Amino acid sequence: MDFEFGRADEEFRAEARAWLAEHLVGPYQTLAGRGGPGSEHEAPAARRAWERELGAGGWVGIGWDRTHGAYGNRAASLTQQVVWAEEYARAAAPGRVGHIGENLLAPTLIACGDEAQRRRFLPAVARGEELWCQGYSEPDAGSDLAGVRTAAVRDGAAYRVSGQKIWTSLAGEADWCFVLARTDPGERRHRGLSFLLVAMDQPGRVEVRPIRQMSGTAEFNEVFFDGAVARAEHVVGGEGAGWRVAMGLLALERGVSTLVQQIGFAAELAEVIAAAVRCGALSDPVLRDQLITQWAELRVMRWNALRTLGAAGDAGGPSVAKLLWGGWHQRLGELAMRVRGAAAARGPLDWTPHEPYELDPLQRLFLFTRADTIYGGSDEIQRNIIAERVLGLPRAERSMTGVERGMTRAERG
Template sequence: EAQRRRFLPAIARGEELWCQGYSEPEAGSDLAGLRTVAVRDGGGYRVSGQKIWTSLAGEADWCFVLARTDPGERRHRGLSFLLVPMDQPGRIEVRPIRQMSGTAEFNEVFFDGARAPHVVGGEGAGWRVAMGLLARERGVSTLVQQIGFAAELAAVIAAAVRGGAVRDPALREQLVRQWAELRVMRWNALRTLGAAGDPGAPSVAKLLWGGWHQRLGELAMRVRGAAAALGPVDWSAGAPYELDALQRLFLFTRADTLYGGSDEIQRNIIAERVLGLPRLER
């Protein structure tokens, strides 16, 4: 309750921003193999290790970090969900990762004895907390995400109308299909609001929006035709051209079926936890 009073109002007001310390260089989709460790230090912990693909770590005030607090346990046992303030000079280093879109919202984050004054759910309960959070990130939270998707789809449709591509029956059919699938995603997300505890619902949602967004990026290039490969010259920026919004959309969406749990991982979850098929050999 004390943590709720301390953190939730500032989150709701947008006064404190957060990033997520899950993935590591050797533990992406196989998150239980993480190596970041935390040791007790007074009333809190000291965190040491590396996280990667941490979105907006350079802007965040706090990071919630999944770390191993019991070295005697393996895999998902002995993990804790820690809250780490990012303003710790000399203890936390953020290194941006430049993407092929030219942006760098992803980062590597290095912790060197960083202070973590809070643990959520108690020591050793990190896996349960982390999985509960991921279920909402992949599932019902996509209702908010779909607002952005609708705006991007509208921009692609506007480009198709402006350039005349909308007169192509095949492209027009693809635009209509994207619109219809976005409506299906919304209805599915609304349906899962009442499906608490359904182990497959978050994975179904992730498969739906990941593939949809990737196809939207491809469609954004198709409606532009040959012009999609070019951009306005901007020598003052030290580069031959600057990417526009639709080009950035296309390049970024290459990652949609990988981050947040790859499509292969989501299909395994559905196969094992919903359909009862044999577990994948590790």
């Protein structure tokens, strides 16, 4: 398979590289490498301004419409989207605060929404003016997404949304949240769900509480809805179609974004190798072999992502990609500590015991990557998807949630 880019792609690369060099100056220079996984809490206001800068340049949503910029974005082929993603990562540009709206919400509206919804929301995302978060997981329905209990009750021309979502990235900065909620209480599991667009600026009706992690940062949040209003025309795909819309959106979490992620992974691997050189760990043949293995596996991940990019109807592709990068990144975090030995457990050289200190980048990498095999779909769930939808194996028996057990008892009288 040919993984080379064509002449038009390389011309596009030169344009992207020149634009980034021209605009990543002044206050944006200080954002280099900030705001990615493990540091999404950093400089949100400055990164929001950067989002508007990207929008003004036409660089937001370049893959939405490949024929014309109907929603304010420029057109780009699939390979040009890859080129832009690569150049963005190589320039160490700031972590995006608008990626959920651009890469998840927008393609979902294009595929499942109506024209009024697309005209209302996509131009604002393309200009970098409105940010989004995702309201899926709940305390009792993480990997078991069909068990969501957040309810949306029709009230005239709107719905009243009540319930709790958890592990919500960028909820503190978001203007809107797409929420999977139950609109038909008489239905169970994946039936009776709807996909609603909910404004976050509803004081007293929407509350965001940061979740402090063991790394000391708070990238994720709890979100509480207490009668929050969602307009009836902001139900995507129609009432009751939430499961279909939500599953279509989850498939979009892979793709071009996986390639961007891998460039960041390569930079982290280079840092770990540099640390191994500094402390002499490369003299250990076992550690040296593990570092070489990490490098080789990263190359395989890239080739796999390019091979499957744009593949239609690939039921197992997204799950394979998640399994590959989740385990790889977690092992990299472990290696980052292993190459430094006992020094990995201490603070800076001038640190006095019992005093607080800031984690260094490799310590933060290790702590953050403990969650890699859980968030975005746990490894167990991904393996079930591959087994059932690709290999055709019998569905695994799943334990019932507390709600289902209660309903079963009630049904039995």
